[in-house]
Amino acid sequence: MASQMKIKAKIKGDVTEVKALMTHPMENGMGKNKETGEVIPAHFIQNVTAKVGANTVLTGIWSGGVSKNPYLAFRFTGAAKGDKVEITWTDNKGTTETEVAEIE
Amino acid sequence: MIDAKRRILLKGSLAAGAVGMAIGAGLLTPRLxxxxxxxxxxxxxxxxxALKGLLGSAAHEPSDKIDLKAPDIAENGAVVPVTVETTLEGASSITLVAAGxxxxxIASFELGKGALPFISTRIKMGKTANLIALVKAGDKVYSASREVKVTVGGC
Incomplete structure (x- = not known):
């Protein structure tokens, strides 16, 4: 599956700011289908990892309390223009998605 | 020497056996x-x-060195923008909790090498309640909290 994640990474001085937008329903397992009344099973991202080269700059563990189509911004130092930021998420069904963006 | 190795081997196989049994019993999936x-x-x-399960203790100390940004009133509880930043030295993790x-x-982030203690995301809030940001720095956990009034709950 082609990644639907969007990443923007911009460096200013020594600080790189990354903004990522993921595509995911983030169902927390408490919602109901309005027509059938059936509970919508939990389906949400549990783990997020951001790497620059071999260095892991950030790892996140999430619940279904993160909003649908999650937005995440974070900052780090020690990178340069042209370096690649790689973000990977894994959800509770084992689906995983990775996207890479070059620091501008 | 031989005995020590045997011990390690025994321990290893026991541990592996326990995990294997847990997987077999459906208690743990390999993924988890x-x-x-x-x-x-x-x-x-x-x-x-939640804090005991995550950090081992529910203790945290309020700190004015944590800047927690969130709207005073969130009309849509399904999408509440939150930003946490701190000037605490040695911050290693940032955790978000919606008390209500x-x-x-909600989420917890481990800051790796080079990461600045800054996180911005969007969360769901079911009702008007305190939003708490917790920052681990050294062996201590510091916190900042603010009330967010939620017009329509988003859980």
Missing amino acids: VLAAWPEAAFNAQNVDD NMMPL
């Missing part, structure tokens, strides 16, 4: 074992239990 997602903390239904949610623990 690898991913280290603290299920008990995330399923906890109050803030203290059925399952309060």
